[in-house]
Amino acid sequence: MRAAKYPAIDYHGHPEDLITTADGLAQLGAALDGINVRLMVAADNVSGERLQRSVSAIRASPKMRDRVRVLAGIDFHNVGPGWSDKAIRQLEADLEAGAVGVGEISKSFGLSIKKPNGSRLRIDDPELDPLWDACARLRIPVFIHTADPQEFFKPVDYTNERWLELSLFPGRRYPQDQFPSFEELMTERDNLFRGHPNTTFVAAHMGWYANDLGKLGRLLDEFPNVYTEVGAVLYDIGRQPQAAHDFFVKYQDRIMFGKDSFQPEEYPYYWRVFETHDEYFDYYRHYHASWKLYGIDLPDSVLKKVYYKNALKITRALPQTSWPR
Numbered sequence: 001m002r003a004a005k006y007p008a009i010d011y012h013g014h015p016e017d018l019i020t021t022a023d024g025l026a027q028l029g030a031a032l033d034g035i036n037v038r039l040m041v042a043a044d045n046v047s048g049e050r051l052q053r054s055v056s057a058i059r060a061s062p063k064m065r066d067r068v069r070v071l072a073g074i075d076f077h078n079v080g081p082g083w084s085d086k087a088i089r090q091l092e093a094d095l096e097a098g099a100v101g102v103g104e105i106s107k108s109f110g111l112s113i114k115k116p117n118g119s120r121l122r123i124d125d126p127e128l129d130p131l132w133d134a135c136a137r138l139r140i141p142v143f144i145h146t147a148d149p150q151e152f153f154k155p156v157d158y159t160n161e162r163w164l165e166l167s168l169f170p171g172r173r174y175p176q177d178q179f180p181s182f183e184e185l186m187t188e189r190d191n192l193f194r195g196h197p198n199t200t201f202v203a204a205h206m207g208w209y210a211n212d213l214g215k216l217g218r219l220l221d222e223f224p225n226v227y228t229e230v231g232a233v234l235y236d237i238g239r240q241p242q243a244a245h246d247f248f249v250k251y252q253d254r255i256m257f258g259k260d261s262f263q264p265e266e267y268p269y270y271w272r273v274f275e276t277h278d279e280y281f282d283y284y285r286h287y288h289a290s291w292k293l294y295g296i297d298l299p300d301s302v303l304k305k306v307y308y309k310n311a312l313k314i315t316r317a318l319p320q321t322s323w324p325r
Helices: 024-034 050-059 085-099 126-138 165-168 182-195 205-207 213-223 241-250 264-275 300-314
Strands: 006-015 037-046 067-071 104-105 143-145 201-203 226-230
Touching: 024 037, 024 050, 024 165, 024 264, 037 050, 037 104, 037 300, 050 067, 050 085, 067 104, 085 126, 126 182, 126 241, 143 165, 182 201, 182 205, 182 213, 201 205, 205 213, 205 226, 213 226, 213 241, 264 300
Parallel strands: 006 037, 037 067, 104 143, 143 201, 201 226
Antiparallel strands: none
């Protein structure tokens, strides 16, 4: 299974420099055609001149001008008096230039970015409130990546199922004497969602709750302004096929497709999990997960929402025509 059953929007695209040149866009288009991804939302956290270069290249490409859209990045450094006014002006300029939303707000927001006084910039810092209110006024989604997998915050021992990855890549750990805890970051994130009910947020990576769908369901129930996407958590979805099937059906209006890193050969694993009832097949990165995956066999009506309808619903600036009903 190489191509998706229905045309997909990758809401968590990282095409890197492919969208800044005609040759790169042609290469990207050929790759997307092969897997039936009709539209990629580039979430590389760019702004200003760099964003303008990408948008200009996309608009200049007859074949790709309706295949790629760009999210606007936010610079969270030096938050203090006057910061929000400047950030909002830059955001409005980026939207005028062609951006379709905000994101991907990176995991460094909350983890490591400091305020001028040296304190950690909390995700729910009230000095950021005018920015989130502006996003509501502008009716644009905010795509936010908070923290990393819970295992990255725990000791690397036999109880940590990501021990191999953390042993191979020790820089992915967040020691508790250097970083806030996973729970603290989730609390701050939820305070952000709660404090801005008129702002549409997209929690990247299923909010890092794909291993606890009950908890993710409670989050979606509490915050009707929050959506989520499936980038880089297929290993959790595919190991609980019955629970995941029921979750996707129940929350079919709140979940979007996203891949995260752009390796075209990895996308078919997502199609296989979402579209089939296959059993016991490999995940594409063995150091992430030592277990096998199972298909969750979603109904066509749910597939269409996950693949493209929900993204079109919350992002008005995406091309709205020529999608299957």
